[in-house]
Amino acid sequence: MPTCVVDRIFAYDMRYPLKEGAGSDAIHRDPEYCFAVTQLHTTNGQVATGITLTLGDGNQLVCDAIEILTRPLIGMDIEELMGDFGCFSKRVADDSAMRWLGPHKGVVHLALASVTNACFDLWAKRRGVPLWKLLLDLTPEQVVSLLDLSYLEDVLAPAQALEMLRAHWSSRPERSDVLHRGYPGYDTSVGWMAYDDRKVRELTQRAIGQGFSAFKLKVGSLDEGRDLRRAAMLRDCVGDAGTIMFDANQQWNLPTAKRITRLLAPFRPLWIEEPTHPDDLLGHVELARAIAPVHLAAGEHIPNRVMFKNFLKAGAIHFVQADVTRLAGVSEFITVSMLAKKLNLPVVPHVGDMGQLHQHLVLFNRIALGHEVFFLEHIPHLQSDFVFPAQVQDGFYKTAQEPGASSDLRLLSTQCP
Amino acid sequence: MPTCVVDRIFAYDMRYPLKEGAGSDAIHRDPEYCFAVTQLHTTNGQVATGITLTLGDGNQLVCDAIEILTRPLIGMDIEELMGDFGCFSKRVADDSAMRWLGPHKGVVHLALASVTNACFDLWAKRRGVPLWKLLLDLTPEQVVSLLDLSYLEDVLAPAQALEMLRAHWSSRPERSDVLHRGYPGYDTSVGWMAYDDRKVRELTQRAIGQGFSAFKLKVGSLDEGRDLRRAAMLRDCVGDAGTIMFDANQQWNLPTAKRITRLLAPFRPLWIEEPTHPDDLLGHVELARAIAPVHLAAGEHIPNRVMFKNFLKAGAIHFVQADVTRLAGVSEFITVSMLAKKLNLPVVPHVGDMGQLHQHLVLFNRIALGHEVFFLEHIPHLQSDFVFPAQVQDGFYKTAQEPGASSDLRLLSTQCP
Numbered sequence: 001m002p003t004c005v006v007d008r009i010f011a012y013d014m015r016y017p018l019k020e021g022a023g024s025d026a027i028h029r030d031p032e033y034c035f036a037v038t039q040l041h042t043t044n045g046q047v048a049t050g051i052t053l054t055l056g057d058g059n060q061l062v063c064d065a066i067e068i069l070t071r072p073l074i075g076m077d078i079e080e081l082m083g084d085f086g087c088f089s090k091r092v093a094d095d096s097a098m099r100w101l102g103p104h105k106g107v108v109h110l111a112l113a114s115v116t117n118a119c120f121d122l123w124a125k126r127r128g129v130p131l132w133k134l135l136l137d138l139t140p141e142q143v144v145s146l147l148d149l150s151y152l153e154d155v156l157a158p159a160q161a162l163e164m165l166r167a168h169w170s171s172r173p174e175r176s177d178v179l180h181r182g183y184p185g186y187d188t189s190v191g192w193m194a195y196d197d198r199k200v201r202e203l204t205q206r207a208i209g210q211g212f213s214a215f216k217l218k219v220g221s222l223d224e225g226r227d228l229r230r231a232a233m234l235r236d237c238v239g240d241a242g243t244i245m246f247d248a249n250q251q252w253n254l255p256t257a258k259r260i261t262r263l264l265a266p267f268r269p270l271w272i273e274e275p276t277h278p279d280d281l282l283g284h285v286e287l288a289r290a291i292a293p294v295h296l297a298a299g300e301h302i303p304n305r306v307m308f309k310n311f312l313k314a315g316a317i318h319f320v321q322a323d324v325t326r327l328a329g330v331s332e333f334i335t336v337s338m339l340a341k342k343l344n345l346p347v348v349p350h351v352g353d354m355g356q357l358h359q360h361l362v363l364f365n366r367i368a369l370g371h372e373v374f375f376l377e378h379i380p381h382l383q384s385d386f387v388f389p390a391q392v393q394d395g396f397y398k399t400a401q402e403p404g405a406s407s408d409l410r411l412l413s414t415q416c417p
Numbered sequence: 418m419p420t421c422v423v424d425r426i427f428a429y430d431m432r433y434p435l436k437e438g439a440g441s442d443a444i445h446r447d448p449e450y451c452f453a454v455t456q457l458h459t460t461n462g463q464v465a466t467g468i469t470l471t472l473g474d475g476n477q478l479v480c481d482a483i484e485i486l487t488r489p490l491i492g493m494d495i496e497e498l499m500g501d502f503g504c505f506s507k508r509v510a511d512d513s514a515m516r517w518l519g520p521h522k523g524v525v526h527l528a529l530a531s532v533t534n535a536c537f538d539l540w541a542k543r544r545g546v547p548l549w550k551l552l553l554d555l556t557p558e559q560v561v562s563l564l565d566l567s568y569l570e571d572v573l574a575p576a577q578a579l580e581m582l583r584a585h586w587s588s589r590p591e592r593s594d595v596l597h598r599g600y601p602g603y604d605t606s607v608g609w610m611a612y613d614d615r616k617v618r619e620l621t622q623r624a625i626g627q628g629f630s631a632f633k634l635k636v637g638s639l640d641e642g643r644d645l646r647r648a649a650m651l652r653d654c655v656g657d658a659g660t661i662m663f664d665a666n667q668q669w670n671l672p673t674a675k676r677i678t679r680l681l682a683p684f685r686p687l688w689i690e691e692p693t694h695p696d697d698l699l700g701h702v703e704l705a706r707a708i709a710p711v712h713l714a715a716g717e718h719i720p721n722r723v724m725f726k727n728f729l730k731a732g733a734i735h736f737v738q739a740d741v742t743r744l745a746g747v748s749e750f751i752t753v754s755m756l757a758k759k760l761n762l763p764v765v766p767h768v769g770d771m772g773q774l775h776q777h778l779v780l781f782n783r784i785a786l787g788h789e790v791f792f793l794e795h796i797p798h799l800q801s802d803f804v805f806p807a808q809v810q811d812g813f814y815k816t817a818q819e820p821g822a823s824s825d826l827r828l829l830s831t832q833c834p
Binding site for chain 2: 027028029030031032053054055056057058060061062064065068094095096097098099100101102103104105106107108109110150151153154250253254255276277278279280281282283286301303304306307309310313314
């Protein structure tokens with residue numbers, strides 16, 4: 001094969017206005033979905049795309065940070081880069097000026113997500129395979145060399161990570177049926193905050209008709225009666241056998257979360273998501289104890305592996321909503337998935353990527369790490385904006401077959417000019 | 418008085434190269450001190466300055482974020498703004514697009530620090546008093562209205578904050594002697610990582626001659642023998658009665674921190690600072706228990722009141738190194754100082770502002786909140802760059818008398834053109 005050396009890099013501020021009410025929640029009332037895009041061009045004519053999500057103003061800040069972070073990529077061969085990506089990623093994240101701006105959080109970490117995701121997209125395209133297959137084709141040693149495991153020594157030292165991958169190696173075929181059956185999805189787009197009752201009911205019925213059996217509802221209304229009414233309606237719509245989840249998007253303080261969660265419990269949610277501020281670790285622990293057996297989920301605003309380690313060790317959450325566009329991309333997502341496996345918690349990603357990359361990653365989690373098959377969030381609003389939109393049929397994500405990480409965007413040319 | 422309405426706003430990317438070795442530590446080996454500056458101009462000819470610190474690349478990102486955050490300030494009268502600053506600050510921080518980029522951390526929160534500090538500088542200049550006096554002249558109700566206390570309800574509800582201020586009101590005169598005696602400083606500039614032993618010894622002896630009695634040493638060398646040698650030397654230099662502190666700047670993982678801290682304990686440091694990753698709350702708790710009675714300090718990378726609440730509630734640290742340039746400026750610094758007082762912990766700021774604003778804030782903490790007089794970090798490298806550099810004599814910060822927050826920079830004109 002000819003060498004595949006990165007020779008040009010572009011950052012794009014891509015913005016996608018949503019239809020009225022779509023994407024709205026208690027905190028983000030009128031969001032615009034935006035991607036801060038990293039595009040890598042190579043000497044052999046390949047073009048790769050990495051994305052991270054933001055909600056409008058500030059997307060340009062992430063693009064500007066991408067331009068700083070990608071400087072060391074120019075002139076690197078993708079195979080050489082990915083052969084020691086854990087070290088590369090750590091060096092970029094721990095550059096002392098960048099580190100001061102976090103460390104490992106906020107704008108610079110979102111930028112690192114976009115950059116990392118572009119590197120993995122390029123690597124998979126270079127090898128001509130979808131991301132899930134690229135990852136499954138790696139040896140345990142190669143997987144571990146992708147990861148920055150620093151500050152995790154007390155839970156997941158490199159030797160333990162290696163051991164986890166090896167322990168699941170021979171049983172992979174037993175879990176590979178997921179590739180053929182597909183990965184079950186759940187529908188978040190039925191219950192946005194701004195939707196009126198009729199619309200929620202109609203969308204839920206339509207989604208049931210499309211094969212979905214799990215549905216999310218936004219809660220955290222200023223009028224808590226509205227939350228309760230909508231919760232009752234959704235439970236009624238889906239019947240006793242349906243699965244529903246409630247998402248407060250950080251709206252409540254701790255006393256309010258305790259009180260309202262108790263009122264919502266009779267509708268039997270699988271989880272209550274982001275009940276309060278995502279930095280309030282002890283608040284989550286206290287809440288989880290107070291409202292047991294109701295379960296908590298969080299992750300879309302937990303910025304890095306160290307914070308996740310704390311949430312998982314403390315028993316603060318029951319569902320790990322890691323997001324490849326909030327964490328530092330594919331590699332830190334894998335790290336957090338391994339932490340979760342170590343602590344016996346399921347990973348149910350938050351899809352800041354609209355499920356495009358995560359559809360690959362849940363297959364890796366299932367087959368290589370032995371995670372349970374749970375379900376993957378589905379948000380359809382940007383489907384037509386991707387070159388290869390995730391295909392969901394009868395409520396299941398169909399296994400992607402195109403080379404790469406499925407993150408190319410229609411509006412950006414992916415032909416090398 | 419004529420109205421004082423903000424009519425022009427500028428963000429400046431100011432960079433100050435340091436002399437060789439100055440500012441170096443285990444993680445930041447060759448820093449450049451940079452301020453992301455907010456400059457407010459008003460209709461009545463006033464000019465105010467807010468600063469936050471970064472270490473080089475990325476300072477421009479913070480400046481760009483300042484431009485976004487300051488949009489709502491145009492046309493506002495400073496008295497009107499500060500009359501309800503807690504709500505204003507919350508509205509800016511919780512704008513849904515900005516919030517996604519944190520929440521309340523990283524580049525956008527650093528920018529909010531700069532903006533907030535400019536507002537307080539303007540307010541104090543407008544009233545013709547130094548910041549410490551401005552704050553002490555406010556009623557308890559007015560102080561509380563400056564603060565965003567959301568997500569703190571379990572520890573510091575508004576009524577409790579008010580009660581704390583009222584409880585210390587009548588005893589203020591007993592604590593006001595600090596205004597005349599000055600506030601004791603400690604010297605960080607003797608023990609930078611890159612300094613050789615002779616330089617550390619010389620600088621320490623000179624600082625002793627200047628009246629200092631407390632000194633900080635950078636540790637976390639790759640060669641731990643070097644840490645131990647330098648620690649022994651510093652203890653020898655300052656004698657049994659001197660106070661020394663060791664600062665690892667996050668270099669260690671948890672097992673390493675436990676091991677090396679035990680080796681450093683015989684030199685009787687007042688604290689070990691930033692032993693590991695600043696997001697590792699449970700790591701700090703475990704370390705603090707393992708190495709008791711050695712004390713821990715942290716804060717320069719603890720980004721907001723919610724994270725501080727967790728560190729303080731958990732018993733993770735013994736010294737609260739809040740920084741007005743990492744937190745969202747003066748108001749969140751006060752919030753964290755009140756949290757610390759509630760939980761009986763001393764506030765010993767990290768001076769990302771080189772002590773310029775903190776010299777005011779420790780006086781407020783002492784007189785209005787009843788905090789102990791401890792000491793305030795002193796880093797002299799940028800003294801000549803401020804219009805009114807903090808004056809330290811015989812090891813004590815002299816109480817600033819100029820109107821404002823002492824943050825105007827010489828290279829930026831503070832005359833309204």
